[in-house]
Amino acid sequence: MILACHNIEKSFGERVIVRAGSFHIEEREKAALVGINGAGKSTILKMIMNEESLDGGDIILAKGKTIGYLAQHQNMIPDGTIYDEVRSAKSDIIEMEQRIRSVELELKSLSGNELESRLETYNRLQSEFEARNGYACESEIVGVLKGLGFSEEDFSKKTDTLSGGQKTRVALGKLLLTNPDILLLDEPTNHLDLNSIAWLETYLINYPGAVFIVSHDRYFLNRVVTKVVEIENGEIRMYMGNYKAYSEKKQQLRDARLKEYYNQQREIKHQQAVIEKLKSFNREKSIRRAESREKMLEKITPVEKPVEINTEMHFTLEPSCVSGNDVLTVEHLAKQFDGQVLFSDVSFEIKRGEHVAIIGDNGTGKTTLLKILNQVQRADTGSFTLGAKVRIGYYDQEHHVLHDSKTIFEEISDDYPTLNNTQIRNTLAAFQFTGDEVFKEIRSLSGGEKGRVSLAKLMLSEANFLILDEPTNHLDIASKEILEEALNNYSGTVLYVSHDRYFINSTASRILELVNQTFVNYIGNYDYYLEKKEELTRAYAAGSGSISGSAGQTAGAPSISTAPDTSASAAAVQPGSKLSWQEQKEQQAKERKRKNDLKKTEEEISRIEDRNAQIDHEMTLEEVYSNSVKCQELAEEHAANEKRLEELYEMWETLAE
Missing domain, CATH: 3.40.50.300 (P-loop containing nucleotide triphosphate hydrolases)
Structure with a gap:
């Protein structure tokens, strides 16, 4: 322990x-x-x-x-860089290395006992340095930083920025x-x-x-x-x-405890009814028996009813009207900041009822895309079109849609003036704001509290197309589960950005991964994405293109449409693709060789089969079958051709696969 x-x-x-x-x-x-x-x-x-x-x-x-x-x-550390800050964790090993270098310099000018003493110190330091993996210290620092999402260009950034x-x-x-x-x-x-x-x-x-x-x-x-x-x-x-086992066990224990409580309550009520009935007989024997039962009841240790902690949100999402089948069409969208391209030539569609999750590394432009769709920012090129009767409800992870100077009550009442005082208070109570809490200013709220206010506004919007940016940030697990249930019961369309894999797995029917400045499309949840990611990325690396969420796609199958040009030049311009330009060239060369070998094999098979047919015909001619030497030559050639054909058929199968 x-x-x-x-x-x-x-x-x-x-x-x-x-x-x-x-x-x-x-x-x-x-x-x-x-x-x-x-x-x-x-x-x-x-x-x-x-x-x-x-x-x-x-x-x-x-x-x-x-x-x-x-x-x-x-x-x-004041005025330190990212690398300096993380490297300070290994300061003792770094100091040890400096001492080793210092002793090395001293050894050159020492002799006799003094030299022997310093060599002992040097050997001890070296042994400890090796035991503590000192030689791998710098690579360990770099590995951790990169693992946590920092590029080498980030290492020199000041921590105070x-x-x-x-x-x-x-x-x-x-x-x-x-x-x-x-x-x-x-x-x-x-x-x-x-x-x-x-x-x-x-x-x-x-x-x-x-x-x-x-x-x-x-x-x-x-x-x-x-x-x-x-x-x-x-x-x-x-x-x-793990968490799943805990959640299941907790529910089982609670159910068992609740059952035990109700069983005991039922038994107590039954005994009380028997006692009353015995007393009503008003006979000495029945009264004694009633008193005996009362003493037994007093000795019962009451089972406490499992406590319901009333701190959960209660809400549903319901659109006020049904949108057209085509909810969103994005065409050739591109955006860059300070010369850094976030995404380029992005095209996709979202149909009514789809629940689409956008995933990708930090800084790839996921939130920027949502802001463009909500007209908070402009795209550099390209356009998007909303379908008929589409009403957007937007959840912003930075809560810019909230007003710092307003109270929670004013935030709701100003946006929904038709609601009366009781309706607003009931709505806020469903999101855990009661009593005087509704008069807190937005600027004084925690991230989780701002999230609940934004969700309250989202519910009241009655939108049929929800665009959500990190909706689970700052929510506890119980609140996340309530949001998941609300989204899964929602009849409208959802497009959201999230890093919460459990949430994505529970709510997404389709995933768009923003990678290499464009989107890769997966028809399925997060587990399906993990299963198909490597396979689809390989397909993506061989060409460029856009993705479509058309109704014609097969449910559960990955979809990626590639541009018709799969030539070397087309592959070479794919920016930041998983394979380098040289690797793509090598792959394309191998594929060309395979096709060329396949063609040559087919041609040789055809030639030998034609020759054997010719030999069969020649063997029927009198001038041939009457010539034993000629017959022997043709028979040997035919047998050799058959053997070669067997080899060619196997070769063809391998190349064709």
Whole structure:
């Protein structure tokens, strides 16, 4: 056991965070801490790190073990670069290398005992340096930075110019390189793109120490953790398995507890009815029996009814009218910023009822595309057309559609003046805003609270085409599940950007991946995308083109339309494709050789078959069959041809495949 919490207590005023909570983490174990927003997850991590005091109980870290902590807010070295900040995690190894170099210089001028003494020091330093993998230090730093989505051009960026998300990635990289015995990670996947999250999953699964994670990313938790610690209503419970196993076990336990509660209540009511009936007989014997039953009832330990935590959103999405079948048509769209091309010559269609997810690395232009479709930004070239009766509802991850100076109540009442006071309050109550909370100013709200206000406006919009930018950001797992259910029951059309793989898997019927400045189309959910990604990327690398979401596509099949020109010049101009221009040339050369060999094989087969037919005819001629020498020659030639034909048929099959 590396970390143990025994009977920990914490309250803020009358609000209880945890009461008599106990859990432990074993060495090398990967565990998650889950709970709704505000349950106290970050507070527990801070108590473990002594950043928050305990009201009671004990937190014990095994003797000699080190602990590393990734908080949600980061402090960086002033005026340092990304590389400097992350490299500082290896400062002791870097200093050791400098000492080794210094001793090497000293050895040149020493002799005798002094030389022997310094050689001992040198050998000791060298051994320790090698044992700590010092020679791979720089490559390890570069590997972690690239794994977290930083390019080599980013390494020299100053940390004080970075966004909050970029700073979190830098801090995560620095923490991973310190290799503590236990990692405490508070929302480590926030601000990571899909490739970086996948890299982090693999890193943590293979991490030699223990990991304790707070995260709302269910796909990530399913892949990484083998134990779940839950905090709910001030109580802590432990479940073995990943998030899916925890969720199923929790529901089973709750159902069993509820059944036990109702069974006990039914038995109590039955006994009470029997007691009343016995007393109504008004006989000494029946009264004694009633009193006996009352004593038995008093001894029963009541089963508590499972608590329903009423902090969930309650909403549905319903369009006010049905749109035409053609909802969105995008043609030859292109956008660049400061000379950097985000996407070019993008064309696609979205039909009524489709749920389309846009995925891709950070900085590829996903959010920019949504802003163009909402006319927040202009495209450089190209156009898009909305279909008949299409009404857009837009969810902006930066919440620019909200007004900082307004209260929550005003945000709703100003946009929907036909709603009365009761209707507005009922709507906001469904999104967890009650009492005086509705008069909070937008500028004072957390990211999660702003998200709930934006979702409330989205529900009231009655739009039939929802365009959503990272709708699950800042939502806890319960709220995500409610949003998933609302979208899956929504009869309109949805186009959204998300890095939440579980959410994509649950809600998308089609995926557009923004890669190499254009889109690749997958007809299916996220699991299907993973299955087909490599296959489709290979097909994509051989040509350029656009994608279509036409109704004629086969459900469940990948779709990619390529331009008719598949010549070497067409392939060569594909910017940033997975294969280099030289590799494409080599592939095309191999394909040309295969086709040429196939053609030659077919020609030789035809020639030999014709010759054998000719031999068969000649053997029927009197001047031939009467000449034994000639007959023997023709028979041998015919047999040799048959043997060669067998070889050619096998060769043809191989080439044709």
